[in-house]
Amino acid sequence: MTFFLGCAGTETGTMKRVRLLLAAAMAFCCATGFAARAQEEGPAFVPKIPDRQSWSFAGPFGVYDTAQLQRGYKIYREVCANCHSMEDMHFRNLADPGGPEFTEGQVKALAAEFKVTDGPDDNGKMFKRPGRPADPFPRPFPNEQTAKLANGGAVPPDMSVLAKARSYEPYDWFPADIGYALWSMLTQYQTQGPDYISALLQGFKKPPPGFKIEPGQNYNEVFAAGNGIIAMPPPLQDGVVQYPKGPDGKPVVPETVEQYSKDVAAFLMWVAEPKLDYRKQLGLEVMIYLLAAAGLMYFVKKKVWAKVHA
Numbered sequence: 001m002t003f004f005l006g007c008a009g010t011e012t013g014t015m016k017r018v019r020l021l022l023a024a025a026m027a028f029c030c031a032t033g034f035a036a037r038a039q040e041e042g043p044a045f046v047p048k049i050p051d052r053q054s055w056s057f058a059g060p061f062g063v064y065d066t067a068q069l070q071r072g073y074k075i076y077r078e079v080c081a082n083c084h085s086m087e088d089m090h091f092r093n094l095a096d097p098g099g100p101e102f103t104e105g106q107v108k109a110l111a112a113e114f115k116v117t118d119g120p121d122d123n124g125k126m127f128k129r130p131g132r133p134a135d136p137f138p139r140p141f142p143n144e145q146t147a148k149l150a151n152g153g154a155v156p157p158d159m160s161v162l163a164k165a166r167s168y169e170p171y172d173w174f175p176a177d178i179g180y181a182l183w184s185m186l187t188q189y190q191t192q193g194p195d196y197i198s199a200l201l202q203g204f205k206k207p208p209p210g211f212k213i214e215p216g217q218n219y220n221e222v223f224a225a226g227n228g229i230i231a232m233p234p235p236l237q238d239g240v241v242q243y244p245k246g247p248d249g250k251p252v253v254p255e256t257v258e259q260y261s262k263d264v265a266a267f268l269m270w271v272a273e274p275k276l277d278y279r280k281q282l283g284l285e286v287m288i289y290l291l292a293a294a295g296l297m298y299f300v301k302k303k304v305w306a307k308v309h310a
């Protein structure tokens, strides 16, 4: 460098060329360096906001759709139960009013499909036996470590209250977030959980160009918690779960990822809030009672104060 600087006044044609070449090489290195960095960081992830969907259980008069809950259970059983536990749920709950309302006989058969650990027996050994209605749903993995090992380091969360534990924030700036919360309260919007789960199950897409994904990870356009990267592989494909057939031999609802996602999200909402129907019905009855009481009180007040003149 000193050589070039020292000779600045009297540089020859060769030196000029060398200097030009050096400058070009440096520019090239800088450019490729920046490009490599940009690729390393990848484009910033902006999660897709789940669409608001119509649910039978939304709003003040909402109730669960029994047939939808039964289909959702089938998806949980055949797909999700391979990885996700649901520890607060017992088989007998599947017969509860306001739920999937399987008959007692059906619940017995559904429970017996699972193997549960019992014991110890007279020899002090634990043993496996078919499930009974009084059993809780067994876990797919014996402990968290095994679950992690089988799922690329991430534990599939328990599904007992998942639909109430997950949500999304369309705005993270003030005052839009407050406005959104107030508007949701006013419109009685309480289905963020199922909206999110349904969108998540349909959100497995090809990553945008330049988005880096390690083997065993998956890109999901709504998974904000992981900046678009989720350890769960896409669990649903069209046609993987057989739905009840109508008289024409065709499924009563389409066997598509979209329909599966909605049905299993509705089922998980019931799992998280099994008494929703009862809560809403009681709320309505209380409102009617209060209205009637208010009307009566008005006439009582009129009568009591009738003789008092201003």
Ligand code: HEC
Pocket: 075, 076, 079, 080, 081, 082, 083, 084, 151, 154, 155, 156, 157, 162, 166, 197, 200, 201, 225, 226, 229, 230, 231, 232, 233, 235, 236, 264
């Ligand atoms: C092969 C195992 C596997 C199957 C099958 C599976 N999951 Fe998952 N799931 C995972 C793992 C692992 C995670 C944790 C992902 C993470 O944190 O990166 C997860 C996370 C989730 C989450 C939480 C996402 C969040 O916001 O934290 C939901 C919801 C979910 N799964 C729903 C389902 C549903 C519904 C099904 C059935 C249709 C299902 N999963 C089937 C492995 C599985």
